[in-house]
Amino acid sequence: xxxxxxxxxxxxxxxxxxxxxxxxxxxxxxxxxxxxxxxxxxxxxxxxxxxxxxxxxxxxxxxxxxxxxxxxxxxxxxxxxxxxxxxxxxxxxxxxxxxxxxxxxxxxxxxxxxxxxxxxxxxxxxxxxxxxxxxxxxxxxxxxxxxxxxxxxxxxxxxxxxxxxxxxxxxxxxxxxxxxxxxxxxxxxxxxxxxxxxxxxxxxxxxxxxxxxxxxxxxxxxxxxxxxxxxxxxxxxxxxxxxxxxxxxxxxxxxxxxxxxxxxxxxxxxxxxxxxxxxxxxxxxxxxxxxxxxxxxxxxxxxxxxxxxxxxxxxxxxxxxxxxxxxxxxxxx
Amino acid sequence: xxxxxxxxxxxxxxxxxxxxxxxxxxxxxxxxxxxxxxxxxxxxxxxxxxxxxxxxxxxxxxxxxxxxxxxxxxxxxxxxxxxxxxxxxxxxxxxxxxxxxxxxxxxxxxxxxxxxxxxxxxxxxxxxxxxxxxxxxxxxxxxxxxxxxxxxxxxxxxxxxxxxxxxxxxxxxxxxxxxxxxxxxxxxxxxxxxxxxxxxxxxxxxxxxxxxxxxxxxxxxxxxxxxxxxxxxxxxxxxxxxxxxxxxxxxxxxxxxxxxxxxxxxxxxxxxxxxxxxxxxxxxxxxxxxxxxxxxxxxxxxxxxxxxxxxxxxxxxxxxxxxxxxxxx
Numbered sequence: 166x167x168x169x170x171x172x173x174x175x176x177x178x179x180x181x182x183x184x185x186x187x188x189x190x191x192x193x194x195x196x197x198x199x200x201x202x203x204x205x206x207x208x209x210x211x212x213x214x215x216x217x218x219x220x221x222x223x224x225x226x227x228x229x230x231x232x233x234x235x236x237x238x239x240x241x242x243x244x245x246x247x248x249x250x251x252x253x254x255x256x257x258x259x260x261x262x263x264x265x266x267x268x269x270x271x272x273x274x275x276x277x278x279x280x281x282x283x284x285x286x287x288x289x290x291x292x293x294x295x296x297x298x299x300x301x302x303x304x305x306x307x308x309x310x311x312x313x314x315x316x317x318x319x320x321x322x323x324x325x326x327x328x329x330x331x332x333x334x335x336x337x338x339x340x341x342x343x344x345x346x347x348x349x350x351x352x353x354x355x356x357x358x359x360x361x362x363x364x365x366x367x368x369x370x371x372x373x374x375x376x377x378x379x380x381x382x383x384x385x386x387x388x389x390x391x392x393x394x395x396x397x398x399x400x401x402x403x404x405x406x407x408x409x410x411x412x413x414x415x416x417x418x419x420x421x422x423x424x425x426x427x428x429x430x431x432x433x434x435x436x437x438x439x440x441x442x443x444x445x446x447x448x449x450x451x452x453x454x455x456x457x458x459x460x461x462x463x464x465x466x467x468x469x470x471x472x473x474x475x476x477x478x479x480x481x482x483x484x485x486x487x488x489x490x491x492x493x494x495x496x497x498x
Numbered sequence: 499x500x501x502x503x504x505x506x507x508x509x510x511x512x513x514x515x516x517x518x519x520x521x522x523x524x525x526x527x528x529x530x531x532x533x534x535x536x537x538x539x540x541x542x543x544x545x546x547x548x549x550x551x552x553x554x555x556x557x558x559x560x561x562x563x564x565x566x567x568x569x570x571x572x573x574x575x576x577x578x579x580x581x582x583x584x585x586x587x588x589x590x591x592x593x594x595x596x597x598x599x600x601x602x603x604x605x606x607x608x609x610x611x612x613x614x615x616x617x618x619x620x621x622x623x624x625x626x627x628x629x630x631x632x633x634x635x636x637x638x639x640x641x642x643x644x645x646x647x648x649x650x651x652x653x654x655x656x657x658x659x660x661x662x663x664x665x666x667x668x669x670x671x672x673x674x675x676x677x678x679x680x681x682x683x684x685x686x687x688x689x690x691x692x693x694x695x696x697x698x699x700x701x702x703x704x705x706x707x708x709x710x711x712x713x714x715x716x717x718x719x720x721x722x723x724x725x726x727x728x729x730x731x732x733x734x735x736x737x738x739x740x741x742x743x744x745x746x747x748x749x750x751x752x753x754x755x756x757x758x759x760x761x762x763x764x765x766x767x768x769x770x771x772x773x774x775x776x777x778x779x780x781x782x783x784x785x786x787x788x789x790x791x792x793x794x795x796x797x798x799x800x801x802x803x804x805x806x807x808x809x810x811x812x813x814x815x816x817x818x819x820x821x822x823x824x825x826x827x
Contacts, residue, residue, distance in 0.1 A: 391761055445688075
């Protein structure tokens, strides 16, 4: 699966990853079903690259990020990071790998412990992984705060003394503490005001070029994903329906879902907005407990045919580097 | 000056908090023409919601207080009405829909019951008439099997469907004005597109005026005819929608538009970012409230808060600086 030029410098390989959450019912808590949150996805991320992962709420994009980091242990499939298989790692070995991969969370109000000072929060990863002495930690925290654009003298303050944008900077500093090579950014800006979003995105971009970081950037905001990503994957109901370089994906979307999603994004320009064609999808996303047979998108798809209900379309490379899971993608070539 | 169906003048609202009196709305004036769609744009805490809640007498008091101003609707001042009087306006002539469709419906009453209530209360329909009308309304907002679904409870509806119910409820008494407070913010983009499409269609069919409050400059671009931009409790710029997006004059509006990435952008540039944060005003400022974040700020900006100045055809901005030249206007 997913062989995008094997010579490339690949940091992360995800192959047929599945994450099903069991549903238990009744007195004896029998398993009656499962939420198919992630249902067989494959992709690679190259070193220094930003892969954008977009989709609507409940499509499994956050679960994907968490499963890659082994915060959830996957149902099946493999995750190779730096040629090490994370799925079968345990205990100290896994902890050791975790230094190299970190996460920035969506809600800067919930992801920082209100009883800890900023110095404790940012220094905690260093302490947990016992990579530095107390004095070194102190210096490193000062350095990290300066790096993310916070005044180092704020280190003894508590999270409630900061605004949303500043808190997200603290989250970024914490993620950087162990000098990781890979960061999962799980909707890092969607809880922030518009004028603050740009500040945080610019910071992430600066840090990336400074430390050659690799990002998995999870978001539902297609315009921000376009701005920050090198390649973009579109998820729908637990599967990736399309993956391509950002220019190609936005200029020539081939999956009907991607096309609908892109046409639904409002453009902040009344002239351009009135000129384009809008494709409005009917209905809502079906439940991942009982996803539709065959193609997941067929219940809302404007071009679905009988075959879409019968078999699941293969996630195939239709053009070099452009993957799509649709029987009729050629129509839009 | 065109005839306004709603004319708000000099509205001021404050909130008493343990930290002091917060000046949330500081002398806001605007008019709404019949059948017009007015976009109100700004970030959290800029006073956009409080302005509309003040007009409808929905500010919890205390701690809130409408300190000054007029809101003329149908020849009467809404701000001077008693609770009893304004209750007949609210819902019947001016309706409002809110941001979070998950919390604005009562979870223990059926959708039908909640839709029937305003019909019986404001129009005086009988139970049966109201039931029938409720089904019509649900069909109008695009919910299939409306008759059966009236018996459902809110948790059986998805987020998009709940927002449709809110819209149906708001439109049930054929209001002249619909105030929509970030109605699509909690929804996914494809559902957001469904809802804005629905509102556009209903607006054209029913001919009501709409005030659409949002932080999303993208949504307003496709929907509104005229836009107000708010900052720190002031209207800092207003213009026709095309004029505003083509020639933004206030540094804040310029910054906001610049900080948005666009799906139709072709070259990747660094996003323009406005440094600093929006203010919380514990006293009415003597300076421009945006001055601390403004790269064009002159000495005058720190000494006097600029009023809305005429900067173009039907285009006003509260700024002392001509951003094209960087000089004082």
